[in-house]
Amino acid sequence: MSNDKRRRNILKGVAATAALELLPEAKAGNTGAAIPATTPRIIAEGSVPRWDGETEVLVIGLGCAGAAAAIEAARAGAHTLVLEWTSGGGGTSAMSGGNFYFGGGTPVQRANGFEDNAEEMFKYLAASTGIAPDLEKIRLYCDGSLEHFQWVSALGVPFKHSYWQHNFEPWTDDCLWYSGSEKTHPYNTLARPAPRGHKPEIEGSSTGGRLLMEKMQQALLVAGAERVMDARCVALIKSARGRVVGCAAKIAGELRHYRARRGVILTTGGFIYNPVMVARYAPQARPLPPLGCGTDDGSGIQLGQAAGGECINMNAIAYTCPVLMPLKFIKGILVNEHGQRFINEDVNHKRIGEFAVLHENSRMYLIVDNNIYDKPRFPGVRLVAAAETIEELEIELGLPQFCLQDTVETYNFHAAQGRDPLFGKQAEHLKPLDKGPYAAFDCGLAGGAPYSAFTLGGLHTRPSGEVLDMDGCPIPGLYAAGRATSCLSAQSCGTSGIQIGEGTFFGRLAGRSAAKNSVDSTHPLR
Structure with a gap:
């Protein structure tokens, strides 16, 4: 379209x-x-x-x-x-996809080898639902999660005892997935991570x-x-x-x-x-x-x-903003209109959307090198620049001089050591962006990226x-x-x-x- x-x-x-x-x-x-x-x-x-x-x-x-x-x-x-x-x-x-946020040790979690309890679920939700969460409701929800899973299952809603290893909703009939930012900074320092997204057993995305x-x-x-x-x-x-x-x-x-x-x-x-x-x-x-x-x-x-x-x-x-698909795009970096990173790219796409809209005027670019370049899953994520060097890419995007260069240089230095001291991206998604040519995708709202x-x-x-x-x-x-x-x-x-x-x-x-x-x-x- x-x-x-x-x-x-x-x-x-x-x-x-x-x-x-x-x-x-x-x-x-x-x-x-x-x-x-x-x-x-x-x-x-x-x-x-x-x-x-x-x-x-x-x-x-x-x-x-x-x-x-x-x-x-x-x-x-x-x-x-x-x-x-x-x-x-x-x-x-x-x-919707019919996804439930269940935790506390559901049969699906246990079948896939994940330990969880109501207290860890509570700590994650208390930290990730805003500056004034209703802690009484969160406590009730977490303490009642196992019983609620049984209630929903008793309605005839099937949940397959399988694990989907991606951070986006399964498009297969698989069930369990990391539907939030549990594994990412800072939440992985505040509560023990566990996947809690439970999708009903049905093929396809947004079908449950x-x-x-x-x-x-x-x-x-x-x-x-x-x-x-x-x-x-x-x-x-x-x-x-x-x-x-x-x-x-x-x-x-x-x-x-x-x-x-x-x-x-x-x-x-x-x-x-x-x-x-x-x-x-x-x-x-x-x-x-x-x-x-x-x-x-x-x-x-x-x-x-x-x-x-x-x-x-x-x-x-x-704010939903699923721009980092396919999964290898998480190894790239998201930068604002000044060429600076502002978030760890491995967080849930709703967190990315929230930061982009509220703090970055809904403008951001995805920077990748030749090793992780791919075709975006969503056509609204448009290729807007390509160059042999980061300096040339910076000029083509019209970014302030040296800003993107400094950002990539700093990121590469720490990524080579498996670290991201600025934003805490997980080591599995860290890779220096050092293999040209380089590309930039427009992930901003005005460019047609999939915000909602x-x-x-x-x-x-x-x-x-x-x-x-x-x-x-x-x-x-x-x-x-x-x-x-x-x-x-x-x-x-x-x-x-x-x-x-x-x-x-x-x-x-x-x-x-x-x-x-x-x-x-x-x-x-x-």
């Missing part, structure tokens, strides 16, 4: 999402139903003309978090109803999510939960006492009201497809193509805010799912899980598998909490 065509496609997606937020009417899901922009996000219970449906636990959204919440609520004995905006459900979860959602939806129906598809939730309903008691949803052009006697759970995804929210909370992500699906429009977050919920870490974004972004911030919740207000108090009857919340990754995300892992794990907790909540007995359940 040409760069101009790629930009046009991105702009089309932005324009479509902007219309959803700003125009007087917008399309709802696949139904074509008009949603007036003037529909209030909170409706007083006393103004509800009739209840079109009643349940005990009402789940809004059918991605992995919503499915997990519904399964657990139904298994706990609560009558459970799921409202889903689209016709099939699955959301971004179904588009579809299998996962098929199994989860089957389990949801077996558990007795019900679904209403093509139903877009547009408002929450509050009682006079401030309790969330249901929602209003647009179905086939009509506004219908659903009562929830125990609780409403928001599992509607993030807001990367809402350009207004991105511009307001995370403007640094505006130039990047969104990663997810169009239903990640922030609507659930906005509903929670309208009900009094606090949002946290709304500026937190995950998704949001990490959202509603502030307890680990058990209750949505909290500005004072840290739970809003009665309101729960949330998944990307509609701020969960483990507080300011950064250098690890794959966290989103599916935390979405299902905390979705389960939210489902159980809502099922145990006291019944609002204002009206009997029909």
Whole structure:
């Protein structure tokens, strides 16, 4: 795809999402139903003309978090109803690789000879999820990882007892891989490394999510939960006492009201497809193509805010940037527009993307010599310069004089000794760049490199799912899980598998909490 065509496609997606937020009417899901922009996000219970449906636990959204919440609520004995905006459900979860971040000594880890425990997993996640991680949630997630692996496996999701020796998602049916930066500096000095990425047993990349959602939806129906598809939730309903008691949803052009006697759970995804929210909370992500699906429009977050919920870490974004493929490219060096290294090249590609966007104006080059030159896997990584010497390459790239030369000279001196004292790249990826000719690939956003972004911030919740207000108090009857919340990754995300892992794990907790909540007995359940 040409760069101009790629930009046009991105702009089309932005324009479509902007219309959803700003125009007087917008399309709802696949139904074509008009949603007036003037529909209030909170409706007083006393103004509800009739209840079109009643349940005990009402789940809004059918991605992995919503499915997990519904399964657990139904298994706990609560009558459970799921409202889903689209016709099939699955959301971004179904588009993903379906990777889980499991640890603590799973059967797959043990079968491949890797030792792990919850404490080492906790130390890694506490260090790698930003400057203000939720340590209580991380502790629960790590301590519960083995049980959660068994829960997912019991749904019928298969995990092959095999190890993939690369730092990117398997495109075979292999399972275990280093999905984060566990082996790299500085994390390998803070926690004992272990591979914790678990991909479902299915051939191909970005295929496991579809299998996962098929199994989860089957389990949801077996558990007795019900679904209403093509139903877009547009408002929450509050009682006079401030309790969330249901929602209003647009179905086939009509506004219908659903009562929830125990609780409403928001599992509607993030807001990367809402350009207004991105511009307001995370403007640094505006130039990047969104990663997810169009239903990640922030609507659930906005509903929670309208009900009094606090949002946290709304500026937190995950930046994907898989430019170092094939694997031999890790032996090259990434430099900024000044010809200087800024990161150890063996870290997870999300960490590279984060540094590039936040600190290097999304501009960087990959420098290789003739020994490691190869064709990039992604066409957006373009060859932009080639020369017999580093000095000539520096001139061809228009970099400041001597900067790239000094960078390569320093790197080569230490690499020859198997060391990288500046950034700590592992010895297995160190090799002097001393065999000309030399080449430079443009790995910058403007050049068309494969960047993308998704949001990490959202509603502030307890680990058990209750949505909290500005004072840290739970809003009665309101729960949330998944990307509609701020969960483990507080300011950064250098690890794959966290989103599916935390979405299902905390979705389960939210489902159980809502099922145990006291019944609002204002009206009997029909």
